[in-house]
Amino acid sequence: MSHPPAAHDAGRSVPVSPATAWDHPEPLPVSSAPVPEYGSGSLADLLPTLAAGLGVPATAAAIPELTPADRNCVFLIDGLGWEQLRAHPHEAPFMTSLLDSSRGGTGRPITAGYPATTATSLASVGTGLPPGAHGLPGYTARNPETGELMNQLRWNPWTEPRAWQPYPTVFQLADAAGVHTAQVSSPTFEHTPLTKVALSGGTFLGRLSGEDRMDLAAEQLAAGDRSLVYTYYAEVDGKGHRFGVDSDPWRGQLMYVDRLVQRLAEQLPPRTALYITADHGMIDIPFDEQHRIDFDEDWELRAGVALLGGEGRARHVYAVPGAEADVLAVWREVLGEQFWVAGRDEAIAAGWFGPAIDERVYARIGDVVAAARDDVLIIASQREPKESAMVGNHGSMTAVEQLVPLLEVRT
Template sequence: MTTLPDAAPRPPDWSAGTLASVLPSVADRLGVGRYAGRDVFDLPAVPRTVVVLVDGLGHDLLRQRSGHAPFLRSHLGAAKRVPCGFPSTTATSMGTFGTGLPPGAHGLVGMQVLDPDTDRLLNELSWEDGPDPRRWQPNETVFEAAENAGVTVTMVGPHYFDGSGLTTAALRGAGFRAARSIDDRVDAAVAAVRATPRSLVYLYWGEVDKVGHVHGCQSWQWGDEVESVDAALRRLCARVPDDTSVVVTADHGMVDVPFADRVDLAHEPALMSGVRHLGGEARNLQLYTDPGAAADVEQAWTSRFGERVRVLTRERAVDEGWFGTVRPDVLPRIGDLLAVTTGTFAIVHSGLMRREVVALLGLHGSTSEAEIAVPVVVVPPRRG
């Protein structure tokens, strides 16, 4: 399949509404002084809020397939469409969501990035053998600020999130309630928000993303999963106290990438010449090059892929503002080169990536609107 380049992508405007604005806006309307005046979504001033993040529920996908989500569809008219940031991947977006900062400030700059202290790749999702997450991401989280302001903060999610590296780095400060199914998580969220008169509850659901990866975001399985989530959100909003708002958002969207529209670097050894570490993911690779090899690698990749891939130097990506303002210690975590795919195209390496990852149909990480745009859906309280 021949892929067409996307329209020239623009970096997020970090001074406007983005995924980084969601929790600061909520905290502002809960009366957290640290975030006074930060609401950009015109949220209601309330004593209690439940924030639901549905992994992989991109704004454009939700609109396209809104027949599977009648409850959310009824609130889409007032919903906002905002960028999640760059790369459009869960680890980065969780840092952006949890801290209210762009990636260059919080430092979670990709799914798999270089730890300069060890010269090893760190998978920021699994955090296996990773550094101290509090050192890696030293900024105060919104949850910490809310707790310090007297708001009871509770996170509801799978048990293995409790104390994980990514949770500690991006979302520390909340109490934790483990729950497995979507209905169990709704029950836990309702109980938590009812428990105190001033509360912030965060509920995470990851199955939409998982189904999209395996079956594709255009599949009937994806539609079925969204129907389940939509029904659960309807129940949640019906059961929370009357003075509680509910905010629904996502960490990224997704595109389906046909397997015929991919290149496997295991069969392209010339493209790996000069590449010391291959980070990132199939839609947005981060290339850590041997000393002095970056220019040759850039030329080889540009010649091979043409308009199907934007090859950016670290300096250009930073100068263009893709990561926002970047801390000096974060700079070497970013690839010397970034290979950002366009259209429905991806680059894998079957010798370095797990078989399960190479086999995924639905992908994200790049700069298309389908991947970057996420919804901010607000269900106001039944009474002020």
């Protein structure tokens, strides 16, 4: 059952533009946040569109400009935002060529979804549903059944996967419809709960090297008259978190993955459409008190808070029962010029998590939801020491985090 508040317009879709999040020095109302383009131009719309073109029942073409193909491949590059790609044409010449309309390129940005983080985005990709439906609304979120914070990337503490995310994946629907379906990724991910609830269906094929994944993905595309293949690469994100976007290690990974994309593109069988996309972009945050506000050292932000979830740029704040209004007021007063700060029902009504919220998902969302507008983080140096030390970060609705590429190669 859905939980649509009275003020929520289920059809609302606010386009995201690169300037929206940065050009307003004064605080903006919650309704001004640049909401993802659910239903017409988000990650959740990609696989249903491809599956509909393959004749898979219970799917629909939400991105109508994508022409159907008999064979379809999605290559997801973790952490490669639209703005980062456009800023590095020399490191990514092949992908950059797919942006050049004079050379037949049709690349454009789509929106990741909120929050712009890996677990949420992969679930949106695989299920074809926005976060309010699939129910992975953040890096960490409260399990209403236990009261504990659950890390949805690492699936810790363990929770029954199908109870947490009960919907079939698009891969499962395609496999049931007779489409040759495969996921080609790291062997590490084969049996993870996140893979089970977000990316399972058909055959999982694990390969360690990027080159082996590209070669195998091409083979899998050719294995069926109708095929749907997914492949993935993680280290652009890993280097961004550790060293920062535009660091030498990050640029080295971008150069490498650009060669992988070209390797796959040059092996595509006939009647294939290859789509290159990502799960989120990334922004580097300076290491000073102005840009990194430490929840563990800030008594005002801690007052009345039972659990701090999400991540630095996309926080779920769970209040002590009865303190919800006070916590919202304090967070809005302290952070209102740097974050969009909303109560749970305000964020839902504004469409942050999609056009409707499943009843089971409602209490997973924070009593207060804080999304960064500026280059700032809410870290938690004691609770989250590793996350608090990351250079590159993501999660919010700014263009640098939210916009991801949708590049196409056809044969």
